[in-house]
Amino acid sequence: MALIRETIIQAPSVNFDERRQPLSMLVLHYTGMQTGQAALGRMCDPEAKVAAHYMVEEDGRIFQLVDESKRAWHAGVGTWRGLDDINSRSIGIEIVNGGHDYGLPDFPEIQIDAVIALCRDVLSRHQILQSDIVGHSDIAPGRKDDPGEKFPWEKLAHAGIGLWPDESKKALSVGSVELLAEIGYGLNASPSDQEITCVIRAFQQRWMQDNVTGEPCLETLCRVAQIASIYRENTI
Ligand SMILES: [Zn+2]
Known part of the structure; x- marks a missing residue:
């Protein structure tokens, strides 16, 4: 209209x-x-x-x-x-x-x-x-x-007014890849789906032991941000 x-x-x-x-x-x-x-x-x-x-x-x-x-x-x-x-x-x-x-x-x-x-x-x-x-x-x-x-x-x-994420995209955002790398995981800037699954699984086995799926769900992404922040504060 x-x-x-x-x-x-x-x-x-x-x-x-x-x-x-x-x-x-x-x-x-x-x-x-x-x-x-x-x-x-x-x-x-x-x-x-x-x-x-x-x-x-x-x-x-x-x-x-x-x-x-x-x-x-x-x-x-x-x-x-x-x-x-x-x-x-x-x-x-x-x-x-x-x-x-x-x-x-x-x-x-x-x-x-x-x-x-x-x-x-x-x-x-x-x-x-x-x-x-x-x-x-x-x-x-x-x-x-x-x-x-x-x-x-x-x-x-x-309708073209303001930004909203594409909920169908499950892939890790660029920001989350950077955060995982910041924690220490070996991920390059554009990892394959298989690499992402492996790293997410390893991350969950360490930090989310009741949710080891290999899926970068929202809960996992929040946890990644949280862990990256404690790593940032403790890099001695
Ligand atoms: Zn107002």
């Missing part, structure tokens, strides 16, 4: 200023209020000093509050990949959802379809890396919980 920009409802807010950094990120939020109307009212209230560029209602309607060229006040204090002033660097989209304070409701499909169309439209017009598409909680863990654990990140990733 392509976005028809003419269908976007204009709801101007004054809660923005000028960008101080180039635009390079997309930040997704939930509104965390009882209704979309309440959230829109708050974001258009000059006293509240908060606003996003867009808000997507539960029925799929899209509101634009702030021009994309401006610095909307949606992210607050946060960092991602070493960068701060996320407001200056990002486009913010508020997705109407009661969130943790209102029972963590599901996001309706029609709303997510609209979010996907809007994000794709934004990404088509701006240089935003897949690795710089984040949730509010990613940039402010502990302080923020949105868009929350009901938000369908995997569905968005399949």
Whole structure:
């Protein structure tokens, strides 16, 4: 579903200023209020000093509050990949959802379809890396919980918005091969499946004695990271 920009409802807010950094990120939020109307009212209230560029209602309607060229006040204090002033660097989209304070409701499909169309439209017009598409909680863990654990990140990733691992791939990631080599196992940069199975089996026989399968399952990969870290701390 392509976005028809003419269908976007204009709801101007004054809660923005000028960008101080180039635009390079997309930040997704939930509104965390009882209704979309309440959230829109708050974001258009000059006293509240908060606003996003867009808000997507539960029925799929899209509101634009702030021009994309401006610095909307949606992210607050946060960092991602070493960068701060996320407001200056990002486009913010508020997705109407009661969130943790209102029972963590599901996001309706029609709303997510609209979010996907809007994000794709934004990404088509701006240089935003897949690795710089984040949730509010990613940039402010502990302080923020949105868009929350009901938000369908995997569905968005399949639509080209954000990164998600290919669950069907069981092969060791490059990072895990490096960690096994760091522990001491003799693996070159691109080992064969058979070499991987042998090393994983040996690793499990030493560190996971109740799970000797030769399979690089998630539990094994976590264990590899854990063991590599104790080896790193004890290399005397
Ligand atoms: Zn937020």
